[in-house]
Amino acid sequence: MLNNAQVVDLTIPLGADVIMWPGAPAPTAETLVTVAHDGFFARQVTFFEHTGTHFDAPCHFTEGQSTVDQIPAKSLVRPIAVIDISARVGDDADAVLSLEEVLAFEATHGAIPEGSAVFLRTGWEDRNRDSVAYAGEPGNLRFPGFGVEAAEYLVSTRKIVGLGIDTLGIDSGAATSFPVHSQITHPKGLWHLENLQNLKELPPLGAWVVVGVLPLVGGSGSPARVIALLP
Numbered sequence: 001m002l003n004n005a006q007v008v009d010l011t012i013p014l015g016a017d018v019i020m021w022p023g024a025p026a027p028t029a030e031t032l033v034t035v036a037h038d039g040f041f042a043r044q045v046t047f048f049e050h051t052g053t054h055f056d057a058p059c060h061f062t063e064g065q066s067t068v069d070q071i072p073a074k075s076l077v078r079p080i081a082v083i084d085i086s087a088r089v090g091d092d093a094d095a096v097l098s099l100e101e102v103l104a105f106e107a108t109h110g111a112i113p114e115g116s117a118v119f120l121r122t123g124w125e126d127r128n129r130d131s132v133a134y135a136g137e138p139g140n141l142r143f144p145g146f147g148v149e150a151a152e153y154l155v156s157t158r159k160i161v162g163l164g165i166d167t168l169g170i171d172s173g174a175a176t177s178f179p180v181h182s183q184i185t186h187p188k189g190l191w192h193l194e195n196l197q198n199l200k201e202l203p204p205l206g207a208w209v210v211v212g213v214l215p216l217v218g219g220s221g222s223p224a225r226v227i228a229l230l231p
């Protein structure tokens with residue numbers, strides 16, 4: 001069935017130089033054994049749960065909601081709608097997806113199917129090696145995100161399962177109260193993917209995502225290998 005599927009990796013490689021949320025510790029890796037000395041190679045790594053291309057479990061902002069290990073596998077293999085507002089966003093770090101843009105997407109491509117995940121391409125992925133260009137300054141975060149009305153429509157009317165974006169967060173950098181996280185998605189059990197890349201290679205509809213998130217027991221999220229399949 002998938003013999004002819006095109007595979008697109010949406011993941012930023014996870015190393016010490018990955019752009020972090022201000023104040024969060026960078027990942028570390030310590031070599032514990034080597035082939036030359038021990039006969040095999042392995043490292044011990046540490047990472048903040050929200051590092052690089054990563055998954056937000058609903059408990060991230062809502063007490064009592066699902067932890068990352070409680071997410072059913074079926075929820076991690078989903079059709080995706082990819083809304084591309086990069087041309088409109090340009091260099092506007094305060095841009096947010098509007099409800100009108102979602103409705104225009106649906107007028108062109110058809111309704112977003114129930115059970116989909118919705119990914120937003122802002123174009124910010126092109127900046128993800130430069131922390132100031134990508135995230136702004138600590139204390140003055142600046143990057144695009146989902147608008148509240150658009151997110152509310154996708155969750156309540158289209159009954160999607162998750163959101164993804166090519167920026168540091170689903171809520172824009174200027175939205176310091178995290179309204180989408182705290183009021184719209186996580187309270188209803190939806191998940192997020194943040195710091196995606198290569199969204200430009202995906203069609204508006206028709207692709208699937210496979211979210212390779214670690215099932216950390218009790219975890220709020222995890223770095224994830226995120227793969228798209230284009231049948």
Ligand SMILES: [Zn+2]
Nearest residue numbers: 050055056194
């Ligand atoms: Zn996160």
